Every structure is written in C-alpha cells, then in structure tokens.
Amino acid sequence: MRKAISGTIAARILTTVMGLLVSVVAGHRLGAEGLGTIGLVVLGITLVRLGMELVGGSALVYLVPRVPLRRLLPPCYLWALLAATIGFGAVKVFALVPQGYAAHVALLALLQGMHAIHLSVLIGQQRIRANNWITVVQAAVLVAAFAWLARAPGADAFAFVEAAYASGAVALAFSTWAISRQVAVVQHEPVQVLRLLLRQGTYVQLANGTQLLNYRLAYWLIEKFKGTAVLGVYTVANQLAEGSWLVPKSLSLVLYSKISNLRHLEVQRQLTLTFLKLSMASAMAVVLVLLVLPPSLFQWIFGPDIKGISPLILLLAPGILGMAASQAYSHFFSGTARNIHNVVGSGLGLVATIVAGLWLIPEYGLPGAAITATSAYALNALYQTVAFMRITGSRLRDLLPGSEDGRRLMELLKPRGKG
Numbered sequence: 541m542r543k544a545i546s547g548t549i550a551a552r553i554l555t556t557v558m559g560l561l562v563s564v565v566a567g568h569r570l571g572a573e574g575l576g577t578i579g580l581v582v583l584g585i586t587l588v589r590l591g592m593e594l595v596g597g598s599a600l601v602y603l604v605p606r607v608p609l610r611r612l613l614p615p616c617y618l619w620a621l622l623a624a625t626i627g628f629g630a631v632k633v634f635a636l637v638p639q640g641y642a643a644h645v646a647l648l649a650l651l652q653g654m655h656a657i658h659l660s661v662l663i664g665q666q667r668i669r670a671n672n673w674i675t676v677v678q679a680a681v682l683v684a685a686f687a688w689l690a691r692a693p694g695a696d697a698f699a700f701v702e703a704a705y706a707s708g709a710v711a712l713a714f715s716t717w718a719i720s721r722q723v724a725v726v727q728h729e730p731v732q733v734l735r736l737l738l739r740q741g742t743y744v745q746l747a748n749g750t751q752l753l754n755y756r757l758a759y760w761l762i763e764k765f766k767g768t769a770v771l772g773v774y775t776v777a778n779q780l781a782e783g784s785w786l787v788p789k790s791l792s793l794v795l796y797s798k799i800s801n802l803r804h805l806e807v808q809r810q811l812t813l814t815f816l817k818l819s820m821a822s823a824m825a826v827v828l829v830l831l832v833l834p835p836s837l838f839q840w841i842f843g844p845d846i847k848g849i850s851p852l853i854l855l856l857a858p859g860i861l862g863m864a865a866s867q868a869y870s871h872f873f874s875g876t877a878r879n880i881h882n883v884v885g886s887g888l889g890l891v892a893t894i895v896a897g898l899w900l901i902p903e904y905g906l907p908g909a910a911i912t913a914t915s916a917y918a919l920n921a922l923y924q925t926v927a928f929m930r931i932t933g934s935r936l937r938d939l940l941p942g943s944e945d946g947r948r949l950m951e952l953l954k955p956r957g958k959g
C-alpha cells in the first residue's frame with residue numbers, strides 16, 4: 541500500500557507540473573487571451589465527459605472484478621458516444637466555448653472518455669502502477685506537442701487542441717493495450733450490466749456534476765462579464781491554488797479503498813480524521829509557499845500578461861483548505877454508502893457560487909471570483925463537517941491533530957506483505 545500511495549502521489553506531482561508547463565507555454569506564446577480560451581475548451585471537455593461517466597468511472601471500478609470485460613465495455617463505449625453527441629449539441633447551442641471549437645470539444649471528450657474507461661478498468665484490476673504510467677505519458681505528450689506547435693508564428697489556442705488530439709490518441713493506444721491482459725472475475729455475471737452501471741454511477745455523478753459547476757461556473761461568469769483575457773489570469777491563479785490538493789486527492793483514493801472494506805464505524809471515523817488532518821496540513825504547506833513567492837516570479841514564469849496572482853491566491857486560500865478537508869469527508873461518505881451528503885454539500889456550494897458570483901464578479905472582477913469560490917468551498921466543507929460529526933458522534937476537539945493520528949498513519953503505511 542505504501543508503494544501505491546507514493547506512486548500515485550509521484551504521478552500526480554508529475555501531471556500537475558506538466559499542467560503548469562502548458563500554462564507557462566500558453567502564457568508566453570499566446571498571452572492571457574489564449575490562456576482564457578484554453579481554459580474554456582478544457583472546461584467544455586470536462587462538462588461533456590461528465591455525462592459519459594454516468595456509465596463508467598467509479599461504477600466501472602466497482603464492477604470490473606465482478607463482471608467480464610466483454611459485457612462491461614460495449615455499453616460503456618456506446619454510452620460515451622451518445623454522451624459526446626448530446627454534449628456537442630449542448631456546447632453548440634449554449635455557446636459554452638468560443639466559436640469553432642464545439643466539434644473539437646466533443647471529439648476530444650470522446651477520445652478522453654474512451655481512454656478513461658480503460659483507466660477505470662486498470663484501477664478495478666488493482667493495476668495502479670499501469671494507470672499512473674499512462675496518465676504521466678499522456679501529460680508528457682500534451683506538453684511536448686503543445687510546446688512544439690505553439691512555436692509557429694501566429695499560433696493560437698488551436699495549437700492546444702491539436703496537442704490534445706495527439707496526447708489523447710497516444711493514451712488511448714497504451715490503455716487499450718494494457719487492458720488486453722485478461723483478469724479473472726470473482727463473481728457470477730449480473731443479468732443487467734447497464735442497469736447496474738447506471739445505478740452505481742448516478743449518485744456519484746450527481747455529486748461530481750454539482751461539484752464541477754461549483755469549481756468552474758465562475759469561469760463562464762468571468763468570461764461573460766470581464767472577458768477572456770481576464771479569465772486567463774484567473775485560470776493560472778486557480779490552477780496554482782488547486783495544486784495544493786495534489787496530496788489530498790492522492791490520499792483520498794487510498795482512504796476510499798480502506799473505508800469501503802471496513803465494517804466498524806469507529807475505525808472508519810478515526811481513519812477519516814487522520815486523513816483529514818494530513819490533507820489539510822499538506823494543502824496549507826503548499827498555499828503558504830505560494831503566498832511567500834514574489835509576484836514578479838509568476839509573471840516571469842507565466843508571461844507578462846499574468847498579473848495580480850498573489851492576492852487571488854490569498855483570497856482563495858480559506859476555500860482551498862476547506863476543499864482539502866472535503867476530500868476526506870467525501871470519500872468517507874462514498875465508502876459508507878452515504879453519497880447523499882456529497883450531493884447536498886456540492887449543491888449548497890453551487891448555490892453559493894451562483895448567488896455570490898452573479899453579484900461579486902460583475903462588481904469586483906477577479907477578487908470577487910476568488911471570494912465566490914472560497915464561499916462555495918467553505919459552505920460545502922462546513923455542511924460535510926456537520927454531517928460527519930452527527931453520523932460519527934465526533935466533537936470539535938476531534939478535528940484537532942493529536943499523537944494518535946501519527947500512530948494510525950504509521951500503522952497504515954507500514955509494509956504488510958502483499959498489501
């Protein structure tokens with residue numbers, strides 16, 4: 541398990557760094573306008589993929605050890621195609637991306653969605669190392685291809701689209717080869733695979749969908765009220781701040797696996813509290829580093845158009861810490877079949893994003909957007925904290941770090957044969 545944790549964290553570090561390198565190239569070659577356009581394209585792809593993962597994602601991970609792939613994959617592929625088609629229509633009709641990008645957003649979402657299906661299979665087969673390697677290769681190809689294409693005179697955000705096609709194709713090829721290895725299932729085949737996939741995925745994707753809007757609705761509001769160039773600055777600040785979730789997200793995968801296999805609520809409670817404190821501590825360390833860096837460094841790294849990053853990170857910091865805590869709570873609720881609390885928490889955050897965003901962003905611009913994000917994240921985390929304490933009987937003092945947390949963490953990371 542220690543190797544799985546360290547390998548996943550290392551892979552996330554590499555992919556996060558490569559994601560920042562994409563922003564660096566875009567900032568210097570395309571400027572804030574190009575960064576903003578890329579941000580909207582990525583958001584459009586993510587939105588289309590959200591519908592795809594109703595059949596797939598965590599539901600597919602759950603069913604892989606139980607159902608032969610020959611029965612799982614066809615409905616997942618067909619659903620991905622249907623979701624991409626519907627997504628294209630939605631993106632086009634509601635003009636969610638700049639003109640001329642809608643078809644590419646749908647095709648890239650389909651390409652990435654097929655690849656994501658294969659990664660879910662690998663996770664379901666407990667082949668975490670293969671999953672990590674393919675993810676890193678995909679990110680590396682994206683950076684290399686984009687850096688090469690952006691060198692051309694007059695390059696624009698379409699260079700990113702072409703690079704995304706290249707990285708998606710490579711990742712799909714590698715993941716297709718990886719899942720060709722046959723792994724035996726441990727149960728008899730269920731009768732209705734699609735029904736099981738939908739039933740397992742609906743709650744999870746409802747929570748993911750509201751959380752996505754909670755994270756990214758501000759992007760559309762900024763673009764509408766302040767323009768694409770201003771959005772480009774915000775995407776950099778947000779990307780840097782969200783880098784503090786690298787360790788919490790890596791830990792959350794391990795927590796979900798452990799919680800799902802534990803029967804006693806008290807043990808689940810203690811483990812969640814330990815991961816909660818570790819997640820918040822790691823996120824706080826990253827935020828503090830970002831806050832002490834000189835503002836001129838961000839301009840030097842991301843380009844002269846990228847100004848005012850430090851104040852935005854300061855305003856985002858409380859919300860970022862709240863969402864670091866939410867990573868632990870969310871996987872406790874998922875692992876104990878209480879996904880409704882993730883849906884409610886994300887929904888409350890989305891309401892805060894809409895109400896605050898429509899007021900603060902037109903009035904105060906990027907500081908208003910950062911305050912909106914912090915308000916939404918904090919409300920989500922507050923609800924989840926109250927729900928967790930009510931379910932587990934925890935008290936406020938249990939949220940403070942103690943010696944028992946260190947002992948439980950060392951016990952978890954101790955090598956255990958095959959573990």
